[in-house]
Amino acid sequence: MFHRDPTLINKSLRWTTLGIEYDWNTKEYPREGRELPEELVELGSVICDALKLGEMRPDAAIVNYYPPKSSLSPHVDRSERTNAPLVSMSLGQSAVYLSGGKTLSEKPIPIWLRNGDILVMHGEQRLVYHAVPCIGAGEGETFESTNKPLEQYLNTSRVNITIRQVN
Numbered sequence: 001m002f003h004r005d006p007t008l009i010n011k012s013l014r015w016t017t018l019g020i021e022y023d024w025n026t027k028e029y030p031r032e033g034r035e036l037p038e039e040l041v042e043l044g045s046v047i048c049d050a051l052k053l054g055e056m057r058p059d060a061a062i063v064n065y066y067p068p069k070s071s072l073s074p075h076v077d078r079s080e081r082t083n084a085p086l087v088s089m090s091l092g093q094s095a096v097y098l099s100g101g102k103t104l105s106e107k108p109i110p111i112w113l114r115n116g117d118i119l120v121m122h123g124e125q126r127l128v129y130h131a132v133p134c135i136g137a138g139e140g141e142t143f144e145s146t147n148k149p150l151e152q153y154l155n156t157s158r159v160n161i162t163i164r165q166v167n
Helices: 006-012 038-050 123-127 148-154
Strands: 015-019 060-066 072-075 086-092 095-099 109-113 118-121 130-135 158-164
Touching (some): 038 086, 038 118, 038 158, 086 148
Antiparallel strands (some): 060 158, 072 130, 086 118, 095 109, 095 130
16 A cells, blocks of 8 residues: 655645636636535535625635645636635635735735635625735644644645635
8 A cells, every 4th residue: 555644745735626627727617527515515605695795606616735835926816707706715824815906016905814714705806916925834723633644734834725606
């Protein structure tokens, strides 16, 4: 049986997709794909309903893994339906999230995201540049778990799940 040191995976894994899979080469989603786990469908729908943002039918999610000292460059999420909200959930260590404007020349607003925070991009906010310039490793909560690799990862790193509507 092949065994791998979980700390090595943590250093190399940066993202994964759930539901309809994003094609990182073409920067597009195919029309069809796997079903998004029901828990994420319900979470996205309930949050949008509670905020009175209208109906959201989530069918894709991107899970970003942020090891210590990692970042995410400024970008705009244009591949999904831009009229549908994008629900973002933060787990693990805190991070600085920059919410910019429609061009890179507009000064971004820094937002400190902590474990359990949910950020929803909707309307005009859906098409702004945004980035994660730094992770606050060791500055967030301390996690304890019977799953020691998970405990170790969340005590040093960040996980972000973005729930999206493609179709």
